[in-house]
Amino acid sequence: MSTSGARLQLHRRRAYRYLMPLKRPYGTARALITESTNFIVHLYGSHNGAAVEGVGESQPRHELTGDGAPDNRSAWAFLHSALVALEGAELDLTTRTTAVDGVRTVMADLDRLAQREAEEVHGPKPFRGTLLGVEVALLDLAARAMGLRISQLLTERRSRARISIATISTTATLSEIGDRAARQKRFPITRLKGDGSLEHNLALLRAAATGNAAAGRPKPLWIDINEAMDLDAASEFVRAAAAQMAAGELPAELIVEGPLPQEDGVQHADLQRVADQAVADLDAEQDLRLQIMADENIWDAGDLSELQARGGCRAINIKAPKAGGLLPSLDLAEAAVAADPQLRLCIGGMLGTSELTAWALHNLGKSMPRIDYMTTVPPRNVAATIADPPSRYSAAGSNVIALQHEPGLGTRLLPEVLAPFVQDEHDLDDPAHHPVGSPAATDVSGLDLATLPDLFGGRWLTAPRPERRAGGGTFLVNDIEPGQVVFTMETGGWADSLRRRAGQSPLTTEEVAGRAATAGAAAVVTSAPTLRADLPVLTVDDPRRALWAFGAHARQQYPNPVVAVTGTAGKSTTTDMLQHVLSGTDRVHSPTGNWNTIDGVSLTLAGLLQPSDIAVLEMAHVGFVGFGNWSTPEMARPDIAVVTSIGQAHADLDATLEGTARLKARIFRGLHGQGVAVLNMDTPHSDLLLAEATAHAGRVISYGRHPEATLRLVGYEPATGHVRARRGTEEIALRLGVRGEHNALNALAVLAVLHALGRSEQDYLERFAEIRPLKGRGQVKKTRLDDRRLTIVDQSYNANPASMRATLRDFGERFQRSRRVLVLGDMLELGTDAEQLHTDLLDAVLGVRPDRVYLVGEHYSGLWERLPTQLRGARVPAAEDMDVHLRQDLRNGDVLFVKSSHGVGLHRLVKRLQRGELHVPTSTGDATSAGQRPAVRPADAAASVPSDEGGGAALGFWSRLRRRWTAHRHEG
Numbered sequence: 001m002s003t004s005g006a007r008l009q010l011h012r013r014r015a016y017r018y019l020m021p022l023k024r025p026y027g028t029a030r031a032l033i034t035e036s037t038n039f040i041v042h043l044y045g046s047h048n049g050a051a052v053e054g055v056g057e058s059q060p061r062h063e064l065t066g067d068g069a070p071d072n073r074s075a076w077a078f079l080h081s082a083l084v085a086l087e088g089a090e091l092d093l094t095t096r097t098t099a100v101d102g103v104r105t106v107m108a109d110l111d112r113l114a115q116r117e118a119e120e121v122h123g124p125k126p127f128r129g130t131l132l133g134v135e136v137a138l139l140d141l142a143a144r145a146m147g148l149r150i151s152q153l154l155t156e157r158r159s160r161a162r163i164s165i166a167t168i169s170t171t172a173t174l175s176e177i178g179d180r181a182a183r184q185k186r187f188p189i190t191r192l193k194g195d196g197s198l199e200h201n202l203a204l205l206r207a208a209a210t211g212n213a214a215a216g217r218p219k220p221l222w223i224d225i226n227e228a229m230d231l232d233a234a235s236e237f238v239r240a241a242a243a244q245m246a247a248g249e250l251p252a253e254l255i256v257e258g259p260l261p262q263e264d265g266v267q268h269a270d271l272q273r274v275a276d277q278a279v280a281d282l283d284a285e286q287d288l289r290l291q292i293m294a295d296e297n298i299w300d301a302g303d304l305s306e307l308q309a310r311g312g313c314r315a316i317n318i319k320a321p322k323a324g325g326l327l328p329s330l331d332l333a334e335a336a337v338a339a340d341p342q343l344r345l346c347i348g349g350m351l352g353t354s355e356l357t358a359w360a361l362h363n364l365g366k367s368m369p370r371i372d373y374m375t376t377v378p379p380r381n382v383a384a385t386i387a388d389p390p391s392r393y394s395a396a397g398s399n400v401i402a403l404q405h406e407p408g409l410g411t412r413l414l415p416e417v418l419a420p421f422v423q424d425e426h427d428l429d430d431p432a433h434h435p436v437g438s439p440a441a442t443d444v445s446g447l448d449l450a451t452l453p454d455l456f457g458g459r460w461l462t463a464p465r466p467e468r469r470a471g472g473g474t475f476l477v478n479d480i481e482p483g484q485v486v487f488t489m490e491t492g493g494w495a496d497s498l499r500r501r502a503g504q505s506p507l508t509t510e511e512v513a514g515r516a517a518t519a520g521a522a523a524v525v526t527s528a529p530t531l532r533a534d535l536p537v538l539t540v541d542d543p544r545r546a547l548w549a550f551g552a553h554a555r556q557q558y559p560n561p562v563v564a565v566t567g568t569a570g571k572s573t574t575t576d577m578l579q580h581v582l583s584g585t586d587r588v589h590s591p592t593g594n595w596n597t598i599d600g601v602s603l604t605l606a607g608l609l610q611p612s613d614i615a616v617l618e619m620a621h622v623g624f625v626g627f628g629n630w631s632t633p634e635m636a637r638p639d640i641a642v643v644t645s646i647g648q649a650h651a652d653l654d655a656t657l658e659g660t661a662r663l664k665a666r667i668f669r670g671l672h673g674q675g676v677a678v679l680n681m682d683t684p685h686s687d688l689l690l691a692e693a694t695a696h697a698g699r700v701i702s703y704g705r706h707p708e709a710t711l712r713l714v715g716y717e718p719a720t721g722h723v724r725a726r727r728g729t730e731e732i733a734l735r736l737g738v739r740g741e742h743n744a745l746n747a748l749a750v751l752a753v754l755h756a757l758g759r760s761e762q763d764y765l766e767r768f769a770e771i772r773p774l775k776g777r778g779q780v781k782k783t784r785l786d787d788r789r790l791t792i793v794d795q796s797y798n799a800n801p802a803s804m805r806a807t808l809r810d811f812g813e814r815f816q817r818s819r820r821v822l823v824l825g826d827m828l829e830l831g832t833d834a835e836q837l838h839t840d841l842l843d844a845v846l847g848v849r850p851d852r853v854y855l856v857g858e859h860y861s862g863l864w865e866r867l868p869t870q871l872r873g874a875r876v877p878a879a880e881d882m883d884v885h886l887r888q889d890l891r892n893g894d895v896l897f898v899k900s901s902h903g904v905g906l907h908r909l910v911k912r913l914q915r916g917e918l919h920v921p922t923s924t925g926d927a928t929s930a931g932q933r934p935a936v937r938p939a940d941a942a943a944s945v946p947s948d949e950g951g952g953a954a955l956g957f958w959s960r961l962r963r964r965w966t967a968h969r970h971e972g
Contacts, residue, residue, distance in 0.1 A: 265297020
């Protein structure tokens, strides 16, 4: 039993978000890195009457570490929640075991908190990179209080950490590789950053081998390909590498790290078998060691178990930001040694981290059950050293890290050095805090609450304190931030669906106000009087119009550029692309979720009261319809207005393409002759868009394949994502991280906005490679259904004829060796032409060469009748009715393409597939089951095209079928 003297009590919890530039750009297959955003967690406690501090560095690396979008906003918000949860925390320091167990208990609680706060973008293992900093700070705190090094607290197995390699980045040219390799005298291995090109990777390896040989130090090679290949390309590469190893062009030992995407990570086991077979087939005189190293797919012991079940690899790369801490990293290492004593273990790091991370990982290295490779070199490429003492080598030319002399982490934070790089701060025990050294700290942001009645009328039931300011406005009761004004939704024409989505249904006004008070809101604006002593309450006739006025006023006060995006398809993706690309240099304010009607735009505008450098808005044309004197273009008054595409959608407003184009073109009216209009010249009625843009904009930038486009798409390679564009005589080349020519055009819209802002596109090109699909807009998801492995291409968020054709075309270029299954739902709001527009998709459907087609909804009867019998899976009236057919029909290895309008509910089907929880009704397709109509199925529904025919029926069949359908359309 511990005594009170053995307890360490936490008193203060602080965190800094800082942006650290690199001295030299660092290139990988993903991107060219020039700076890095990290969080520092700083904990203060007392032990036996003495003050003690602990620090740790969080490394939120977006989807790589489960930390969400690249702007890190959700990770930063979660860190605040985690620090709140640490209030009153204690650690029992009676023994090392009780101390470590205490840290494990705290971190288990925070992991559960992470699961509760996570959204789909964070994946199944959320906020791991953020949690790392908290855990290291706790370990540092405990170890310092006990007078131990962290490695001693964790059980030190060696006194020194040895660094295996320093990596040569992709910024090095082929001619420089040999010299750089030769100069790396201290390291036993040469490590290179590769890309998706087989020939280029082999050339890199040969150049490094030549340099090492010339220096008289032949050594193993290691190439990190950063998820740039698929299994076929990677297999071809390892076979070619094996041949060159056997021929003596490459050394006899080669490590190939992480060539496959994270979602295909278990296939590294398949690639290891390919490598082993390639070496065996060569029957070389010398012993060749071709090791595949699993990387981004190995988060923890559970992932290792799945990899080992598939056959395993020769090596794994353990990354503490993916594991969520040093303790789970140790757990992974212990599991690896137990599963395969021959498995080689590496501790890897992340780019752009500080001395705090270097010391943490060196302590981890000394605690590992075994360590074969370590890549965490002392950080010398960052602009400033923010901790002292710095990590260093023990002697000139040595790869051994110098001994640690201080307890805990071994180094201390230098706040005065950190200060110029800090962007934001959490300080839970000091309400009067301001961010250390942050320029934003001097901003006078927000709106004086006393002025609200001047904006939209009303009277105060509970008046605010003098000079109390509002930091934004919201109606999302589950996401209220401190300082926001909360608008209730009991009157004002709010749709029931909107109230549910906002979390206000079925709450009463009093319950909404209670949540606002608990969250630290600045005030509540309502039409249902509710008197509260703990919160200012303003009563108005119409809270909805009050929100519009609030948002419009925030826009009027905003001094920086505003970019507004609309279009039938592509607006959400383009908005997200803009946010990601610009966030490399700017604080970007952008929508939370897909709120793009007049209410959602008002919500986004209300956030302009907080400091930012640029705002990006998404607008649906519903909001262009005037409500009295209100319309979104007038409220937003954009400096740059973008129209991405025109297609059939929202027939309730206008059923014609021309009418849709006129609605979308209204966005340009908000420019008032001074801003820049950006438009797609390839879209229907681009002439109408151009006329409206010319009439209302001070300048027009067009893009597309159209020969008269200002920014012209001249090349797109689906396999690599390479995009080439031309503006006049200037050519711009980039690699895009999302697939499809439609996304290449969206990328051109982003380039056009950069040009309109006066930015150099070259400064942003590398960020395009980091872009990933939005939720329900092309994410590739791996799942299991019983014992069947499935791949889902999730396009379930929305659909219209244009986006359906574009995404089907992209899907048709992928997964050609797999059995391909289409699950298509209705495209809604297409009016009287809906049936024909669905039937007209037949050529796009057949162009995929699917093995099975499943249809959901009422508009596909014409397409179903024209489908060849052997392709018909099932046609059902509702998404829930499809479960039984998919459970019965799907095969191991199937790839599903799922797309529909959101209201059809296929996004819920995707979730059920991911959970392996498809409904199993008591009677298949029975009209008496839940009152449902029976499903339509072909007579030979059990028949299917064999999957070993390369993805479907013979090419001749498809060619004849396509010719017949084309002839049918022309005759019609």
